[in-house]
Ligand SMILES: CC(=O)SCCNC(=O)CCNC(=O)[C@H](O)C(C)(C)COP(=O)(O)OP(=O)(O)OC[C@H]1O[C@@H](n2cnc3c(N)ncnc32)[C@H](O)[C@@H]1OP(=O)(O)O
């Protein structure tokens with residue numbers, strides 16, 4: 001079973017996943033010399049940042065370069081919006097206790113900011129906002145409001161460290177949402193920003209639906225709010241229509257127009273949210289909005305775990321020292337449970353079998369050096385690597401590794417012979433770990449006793465049949481109590 005699967009309600013039966021847990025007994029003697037020279041798994045240790053960067057460049061010519069002077073991939077902040085955008089997910093209902101548990105888990109993970117639902121939304125939302133502000137978390141607490149003085153007056157009284165102000169600037173939203181023109185928007189934005197600033201707390205101004213807004217309108221309002229001292233401006237891909245090149249162009253252009261920080265909020269309607277977030281950082285964005293598992297309106301926004309995976313793949317140092325990576329699974333499970341969904345099977349890092357390797361070609365290379373087919377090191381996330389072997393795609397190298405774990409000495413020729421039998425059986429149905437182990441044990445004792453030699457298919461079938469019969473008679477002779485024994489209270 002994958003150690004990092006999430007709950008019993010998985011669509012596939014994880015017990016079918018025959019695996020070698022490589023956390024103990026993994027083969028080390030076959031490690032390729034090149035990998036050894038660069039540290040286990042190809043990750044160097046004790047080297048300088050420059051050497052690490054050179055090493056990355058050598059391994060991947062497309063790795064980020066120090067010469068990307070605009071890039072903030074190594075220096076960014078996460079604005080975690082599970083408790084704001086995430087509450088807009090169709091399934092979400094967070095009571096106070098759950099909000100506090102999520103806020104604490106996000107803080108333990110190490111996010112820089114936690115964004116909360118507008119206190120204008122409801123009386124309970126306001127109270128919860130106040131309660132989370134009083135927790136004394138390391139993360140800064142933000143709340144998210146409309147560009148309106150009524151909302152701003154309520155927000156500044158909650159004890160938040162900052163207020164995120166938003167208003168739609170696209171013609172769609174100007175016409176069909178709030179009905180205000182750019183002159184009105186600019187005037188109100190100035191009023192709200194100055195008011196929030198006067199309270200001594202951070203303020204951010206964001207244009208909703210930025211990618212469908214007029215560029216001149218956008219740049220001129222961002223420039224205006226920058227001049228009056230807003231802490232950050234925000235770009236929002238509210239409908240998830242942007243692609244990485246468009247994100248790069250807009251962020252880079254904005255970087256040349258404002259001096260303040262730049263935040264970006266990216267919806268995932270076309271599956272671009274992680275790529276767009278990474279590109280935004282490359283173009284000079286300083287803050288990225290995320291939510292746990294990406295939950296939010298419709299299909300949500302940039303997922304926290306996916307963003308971490310993407311940055312780790314660029315360079316593990318971008319996230320390892322800053323975030324408590326081993327907490328990711330816990331926070332994801334907490335949120336998944338709160339909104340009654342499973343962690344998706346293809347979720348980066350924590351997805352069911354994210355670190356399980358199956359095909360024989362992969363298994364061999366992984367056993368020699370995990371970096372061959374893994375860009376993320378499971379142990380950095382408190383997870384375990386598995387090699388699955390009880391199936392028709394297996395290979396003798398993986399089977400040999402399992403035999404070694406079981407302490408069974410077999411020659412390569414014998415291992416290949418046993419592998420052929422596993423494949424034959426797996427052509428009928430996937431073999432469990434117990435099935436594979438039994439076969440290897442029967443094969444080994446047959447060789448030891450002289451009852452079996454390589455290629456003696458019939459002898460092997462006979463030994464396996466005998467083993468099964470013995471097992472069945474053992475099982476049926478186990479006496480079971482007629483009724484369960486009472487348990488002492
Ligand atoms: C893209 C995003 O996700 S933005 C964040 C979305 N978050 C939320 O909506 C928070 C939860 N929302 C709520 O609880 C409610 O919608 C409230 C309390 C904010 C407002 O509720 P209501 O007053 O009943 O208005 P309703 O929700 O029907 O319509 C929104 C109102 O805000 C106005 N509005 C919409 N966006 C903005 C904005 N960014 N800035 C200022 N006003 C806005 C609309 O014109 C409309 O005003 P109207 O009452 O004059 O028609």
Ligand SMILES: O=C(O)CCC(=O)C(=O)O
Nearest residue numbers: 166206208234236238265
């Ligand atoms: O405040 C923002 O920047 C984003 C608001 C939002 O959720 C969106 O536009 O999708």
Ligand SMILES: [Zn+2]
Nearest residue numbers: 085238265296
């Ligand atoms: Zn959003």
